[in-house]
Amino acid sequence: MQGKLIRLGIVVAEFNYDITQLMLQKALSHAKFLNAEVKVILKVPGTYDMPLAVKKLLEKDFIDAVVALGAVIKGETKHDEIVAGQTARKLTDLSTEFGKPVTLGIIGPGATHEQAVERIEEYATRAVEAAIKLVQRIKRLDEIKEVPEPVNIE
Known part of the structure; x- marks a missing residue:
C-alpha cells in the first residue's frame, strides 16, 4: 500500500477508563507518527462488548484494519x-x-491495576504497529500472482 494511507478503526473499552483513555491517546499519536489515518474511534462499555463493534467496522470499505484497546484487570474471581x-x-x-x-x-487477563498502568504505551503502540504492518504485508501478498521461488514478505 505504498503511497496510500492505511485507514484504521479503533475500538476502545470505557471500563477501566483511566487506563483505556491513555491507551487511546498513545494509539492515536502512534498512528499519526506512522502516517496512518484513524477514520473511526468507537467506544464500547467494556472489553467483552468489542466484537460487535469490531464487526461493524470491518464491514466498512473505508477501514483497512481495527485496533482493539482495553484493560481487563484481575479481580477476586476468574x-x-x-x-x-x-x-x-x-x-x-x-x-x-x-x-x-x-x-x-x-x-490482561491477570494484570493488576499497577501492571496495566505500566503497559499502557506498550500495548497501545504495538497494536497500532501490528495493524499497519499486517495491512501492508497482506496487500503485498495479494499482489503476488505466481511465485517461481520463495518470497520473503516483510
Whole structure:
C-alpha cells in the first residue's frame, strides 16, 4: 500500500477508563507518527462488548484494519480470564472472517491495576504497529500472482 494511507478503526473499552483513555491517546499519536489515518474511534462499555463493534467496522470499505484497546484487570474471581479469552477468540474469528487485521491491544487477563498502568504505551503502540504492518504485508501478498521461488514478505 505504498503511497496510500492505511485507514484504521479503533475500538476502545470505557471500563477501566483511566487506563483505556491513555491507551487511546498513545494509539492515536502512534498512528499519526506512522502516517496512518484513524477514520473511526468507537467506544464500547467494556472489553467483552468489542466484537460487535469490531464487526461493524470491518464491514466498512473505508477501514483497512481495527485496533482493539482495553484493560481487563484481575479481580477476586476468574472473570477476567473469561472476558479476555472469549474476546480474543472472537476478535481472531472476525479478522479471519473479514480478511482484515484486528489487533489485540488488550491488557490482561491477570494484570493488576499497577501492571496495566505500566503497559499502557506498550500495548497501545504495538497494536497500532501490528495493524499497519499486517495491512501492508497482506496487500503485498495479494499482489503476488505466481511465485517461481520463495518470497520473503516483510
